[in-house]
Amino acid sequence: MTDSKTLAYINMYAVLGTLENLCELDENARALLKNKKPVSIGLEVKDGPAATLMFKNGYCRMEDGCRSDCTIKIPFSSCEKFNGMIDGTVTPVPTKGLMHIGFLLKSFIPLTDLLSKYMRPDPKDLEDRAFFEMSTTLMFYTIAVAIAQIGNNDAIGKFSADHIVDGDILMSIGDKISATIRCKNHRLITIKKDMGTPRSLMKFCDMDLARALFDGKVNAVACIGEGTIIMGGMISMIDNVNRILDRVALYLA
Numbered sequence: 403m404t405d406s407k408t409l410a411y412i413n414m415y416a417v418l419g420t421l422e423n424l425c426e427l428d429e430n431a432r433a434l435l436k437n438k439k440p441v442s443i444g445l446e447v448k449d450g451p452a453a454t455l456m457f458k459n460g461y462c463r464m465e466d467g468c469r470s471d472c473t474i475k476i477p478f479s480s481c482e483k484f485n486g487m488i489d490g491t492v493t494p495v496p497t498k499g500l501m502h503i504g505f506l507l508k509s510f511i512p513l514t515d516l517l518s519k520y521m522r523p524d525p526k527d528l529e530d531r532a533f534f535e536m537s538t539t540l541m542f543y544t545i546a547v548a549i550a551q552i553g554n555n556d557a558i559g560k561f562s563a564d565h566i567v568d569g570d571i572l573m574s575i576g577d578k579i580s581a582t583i584r585c586k587n588h589r590l591i592t593i594k595k596d597m598g599t600p601r602s603l604m605k606f607c608d609m610d611l612a613r614a615l616f617d618g619k620v621n622a623v624a625c626i627g628e629g630t631i632i633m634g635g636m637i638s639m640i641d642n643v644n645r646i647l648d649r650v651a652l653y654l655a
Contacts, residue, residue, distance in 0.1 A: 408552060410451055412654070421513060424520070434512050438457070476494045520537040569602070570601055574604075580595055606630070622644065
């Protein structure tokens with residue numbers, strides 16, 4: 403069972419939030435934003451999440467909340483409507499910034515299409531190593547943020563979060579790709595980097611293993627036994643994060 407409100411939070415912060423990483427890592431994404439004036443898109447969902455995507459100098463940054471000074475504002479009457487925009491069944495209507503509709507059509511939509519190409523790849527594309535690594539990296543960041551959204555909003559996820567003590571949980575692929583799940587008073591936030599001195603950690607030995615796990619092709623418990631997943635620190639934190647992680651696939655399917 404999943405719910406539309408949790409999915410809306412995942413779509414906002416985990417899916418659209420990964421545009422930050424896409425623009426940072428992919429030159430084709432940056433090319434879509436070059437020679438453009440700074441533009442901000444405010445997204446506001448009734449009884450759901452609100453955030454502002456800011457595009458400047460080829461890069462993207464997400465800020466929590468819909469800024470009053472955003473260039474373009476797109477409100478949604480429900481979580482279902484917002485989720486519909488993400489899956490392509492609902493066409494959003496801006497209430498502010500109609501003169502910037504060209505940015506939506508020529509930059510924003512192509513950016514989200516590029517992200518979808520990486521997140522839902524054609525198996526043939528994954529045969530290219532560079533594409534494979536980019537796809538896996540972006541998927542890692544999306545999953546890391548989705549963990550926090552499920553822990554904060556999904557009924558089953560909140561049950562697991564209620565059993566996580568305060569502190570940082572480091573997730574990483576090797577030594578280069580990292581995210582920190584920070585728990586305070588059983589609320590989770592994801593920081594897309596290693597914040598240092600984690601209370602517990604879970605490291606995937608390499609990109610291929612991480613991808614196999616994300617795709618459900620290998621068993622995490624078996625990998626721990628083989629030493630290809632390294633766990634350390636307070637194991638109860640990792641155990642409850644893994645319970646939340648099991649629900650990520652349901653929402654991102």
